[in-house]
Amino acid sequence: MSAGPVPDATVARLPLYLRALNDLTAHGSNTVSSERLARLAGFNAAMVRKDLSHLGSWGTRGVGYSVNHLEGLIRHELGLDRQRPVVIAGGGHLGQALCNYRGFRDRGFPILAVIDTDPDKIGTRIGDIPVHAPDDLPELVGDDPGVIGVLAVPGGVAQAVADGMVSAGIHALLSFAPAVVEVPVGISMRKVDFALELQILSFYAQRDETDAGAPVGLQLASDRPETGS
Amino acid sequence: MSAGPVPDATVARLPLYLRALNDLTAHGSNTVSSERLARLAGFNAAMVRKDLSHLGSWGTRGVGYSVNHLEGLIRHELGLDRQRPVVIAGGGHLGQALCNYRGFRDRGFPILAVIDTDPDKIGTRIGDIPVHAPDDLPELVGDDPGVIGVLAVPGGVAQAVADGMVSAGIHALLSFAPAVVEVPVGISMRKVDFALELQILSFYAQRDETDAGAPVGLQLASDRPETGS
DNA sequence: TCCTGTGAATGTCTTCACAGCC
DNA sequence: GGCTGTGAAGACATTCACAGGA
Numbered sequence: 369m370s371a372g373p374v375p376d377a378t379v380a381r382l383p384l385y386l387r388a389l390n391d392l393t394a395h396g397s398n399t400v401s402s403e404r405l406a407r408l409a410g411f412n413a414a415m416v417r418k419d420l421s422h423l424g425s426w427g428t429r430g431v432g433y434s435v436n437h438l439e440g441l442i443r444h445e446l447g448l449d450r451q452r453p454v455v456i457a458g459g460g461h462l463g464q465a466l467c468n469y470r471g472f473r474d475r476g477f478p479i480l481a482v483i484d485t486d487p488d489k490i491g492t493r494i495g496d497i498p499v500h501a502p503d504d505l506p507e508l509v510g511d512d513p514g515v516i517g518v519l520a521v522p523g524g525v526a527q528a529v530a531d532g533m534v535s536a537g538i539h540a541l542l543s544f545a546p547a548v549v550e551v552p553v554g555i556s557m558r559k560v561d562f563a564l565e566l567q568i569l570s571f572y573a574q575r576d577e578t579d580a581g582a583p584v585g586l587q588l589a590s591d592r593p594e595t596g597s
Numbered sequence: 598m599s600a601g602p603v604p605d606a607t608v609a610r611l612p613l614y615l616r617a618l619n620d621l622t623a624h625g626s627n628t629v630s631s632e633r634l635a636r637l638a639g640f641n642a643a644m645v646r647k648d649l650s651h652l653g654s655w656g657t658r659g660v661g662y663s664v665n666h667l668e669g670l671i672r673h674e675l676g677l678d679r680q681r682p683v684v685i686a687g688g689g690h691l692g693q694a695l696c697n698y699r700g701f702r703d704r705g706f707p708i709l710a711v712i713d714t715d716p717d718k719i720g721t722r723i724g725d726i727p728v729h730a731p732d733d734l735p736e737l738v739g740d741d742p743g744v745i746g747v748l749a750v751p752g753g754v755a756q757a758v759a760d761g762m763v764s765a766g767i768h769a770l771l772s773f774a775p776a777v778v779e780v781p782v783g784i785s786m787r788k789v790d791f792a793l794e795l796q797i798l799s800f801y802a803q804r805d806e807t808d809a810g811a812p813v814g815l816q817l818a819s820d821r822p823e824t825g826s
Numbered sequence: 827t828c829c830t831g832t833g834a835a836t837g838t839c840t841t842c843a844c845a846g847c848c
Numbered sequence: 849g850g851c852t853g854t855g856a857a858g859a860c861a862t863t864c865a866c867a868g869g870a
Contacts, residue, residue: 374800377861383796387775401829410777413829414863421831429830430870446796447803454795465694471775471792513806516798540802540822542794546616546700548639556801556822558794563700565771565787566683567612567675569745571603572785573769574676577742593769593785606839630851642851643841650853658852659848 374445378419382442384409385416389439401432410594451476455508455538457529458520459484459499462544466520467494477516481508483529505536516540523547530557569593603674607648611671613638614645618668630661639823680705684737684767686758687749688713688728691773695749696723706745710737712758734765745769752776759786798822 388408392400400408402416409416420427423441427433443449454472456463459482466472472479482499484490489499500508509515517533519526519541526545533541534555541557543549546564551557572593617637621629629637631645638645649656652670656662672678683701685692688711695701701708711728713719718728729737738744746762748755748770755774762770763784770786772778775793780786801822 375861379800380797382800383790383793384777386796387793388777403829408777410779412863414865415861417830418832418862425831427830428870429868430828432829445800447799448796452795452799452802461694461697465690466791468690469791472795475792475796477792477795514802516795516802539805540798542791542798548613548617548637550639551823553824554805556798556805556824558798558822560789560791560794561612562695562698562771562789563704563706564612564616565789566681566701566706566745567615567677567704568609569769569771569785569787570676570681571608571611571674573681573743573745576768576783576785593787594780595782595785604839632851641841643843644839646852647840647854654853656852657848658846659850661851 372422374422378422379446381409381411381415381419382446384411385419386439386442386446389435389442392435393439397435399428399432400435400438402427405433448476450514451478452514452516453478453480453512454516454518455480455483455505455533456497456518456520457483457533459486459489459494460520463520464494466518467497480515502532505532509537511537513537513539516542519543519545519549521545601651603651607651608675610638610640610644610648611675613640614648615668615671615675618664618671621664622668626664628657628661629664629667631656634662677705679743680707681743681745682707682709682741683745683747684709684712684734684762685726685747685749686712686762687751688715688718688723689749692749693723695747696726709744731761734761738766740766742766742768745771748772748774748778750774 385405388405391408402413406413406416420433420438423445426437426441454477456466456479463482467479467482479497482494482497483502483505484499485502490501492499515538517538517540519529521529523546526543526547526549530541530543530549530551534551539555541551541555543557543559544561546561549557614634617634620637631642631649635642635645649662649667652674655666655670683706685695685708692711696708696711708726711723711726712731712734713728714731719730721728744767746767746769748758750758752775755772755776755778759770759772759778759780763780768784770780770784772786772788773790775790778786
């Protein structure tokens with residue numbers, strides 16, 4: 369029952385456990401062993417047990433974990449008891465794709481608005497999401513500290529847009545911009561860069577080509593692309 | 598001049614160094630110190646030096662690294678000397694956004710085709726990318742082991758689509774599907790899941806809310822969202 | 827017997843601190 | 849003096865192995 373702080377590596381895996389638990393619920397399972405959960409989420413049993421022990425010891429020896437209870441526990445830990453509205457900066461192709469992606473709303477992240485500077489777009493809708501001018505941002509965010517900002521803008525303006533979001537009261541940012549973005553202490557940010565992912569893949573693809581036929585390594589470290597089990 | 602294998606963590610940072618070096622070239626800088634490169638890429642100087650030492654010792658003490666040379670070195674290490682064609686599975690909103698994203702082609706990843714099962718889409722173009730039927734996949738890939746596959750399909754069909762890509766001869770996959778996808782040994786895969794990123798952000802947002810006003814932690818581990826310096 | 831919870835061992839990554847070269 | 853290259857130390861993460869409860 370270690371109630372200490374949850375390690376970052378564990379936090380990054382909790383959403384994957386949650387996804388597996390959703391599937392189990394849909395399948396009608398009531399309990400799940402660390403072994404089974406590990407297979408469903410793509411890890412190994414010892415890690416599942418260690419991770420879950422950080423949330424408190426709630427499994428039953430000889431049986432496993434209660435799917436329902438575990439799901440609630442993880443949702444609570446991740447702060448998913450409440451909805452977290454999302455504001456997307458950038459109404460380009462990516463912003464449009466995100467607006468039309470149901471996975472956000474379905475998982476408790478309703479999209480509040482798109483912010484764009486293009487006068488032709490302001491006042492229109494993308495999917496059913498309204499497009500607003502940057503000036504509307506503070507009003508949209510209000511004093512809700514739970515709003516998450518998404519940067520779907522070109523790298524060149526990413527820093528400026530991030531600054532605007534932070535001054536509007538946003539405390540958490542997800543950036544798709546291919547640029548280094550700095551945020552003040554106390555603001556959380558995660559980055560996703562498509563081209564960067566391809567470059568990393570390129571490295572391992574090249575390595576495997578030159579290794580052609582050679583025995584394949586077994587590592588499965590965090591930033592390495594997975595290689596089949 | 599440690600010529601040992603490059604650690605995975607280092608590989609994941611090389612693209613960021615590369616981006617910084619591109620900026621430096623544009624600015625006309627000929628040399629760069631580990632200190633400066635660290636600031637530009639968002640790390641610290643010791644890590645930059647350690648990372649670069651894995652590529653061989655090519656800096657000049659008292660001066661720094663040659664921007665040009667370092668750029669070539671990293672490009673070579675990442676296998677970016679050659680172009681790597683990309684095939685996108687899924688012509689939905691995300692697939693469309695990726696087709697219209699210039700960052701792929703600009704960085705050496707020309708998009709060869711989109712694969713979709715919708716008869717209305719097959720034969721048309723998204724941006725200037727042709728849409729093909731799944732059956733065309735083997736022909737598109739040919740015997741080029743350098744093609745990268747992108748999964749922009751719903752989670753439910755991701756595994757089947759991945760299997761199809763692998764049997765068509767693709768050895769590297771980037772998956773945007775919110776699902777666990779298994780690939781055979783020797784195939785590299787990286788995953789990006791938008792909703793998962795929001796869930797992780799939610800955790801830290803919640804933590805910071807309850808900490809309101811408390812001293813902010815200083816960690817900057819790999820999977821934690823960055824918090825400003 | 828089955829499965830969890832956890833200390834100990836192992837492996838990996840990051841930071842420190844300084845020797846050595848320009 | 850300035851900066852790189854690197855062993856050593858420290859922090860962190862994962863896996864092992866087994867005690868102990870259901």
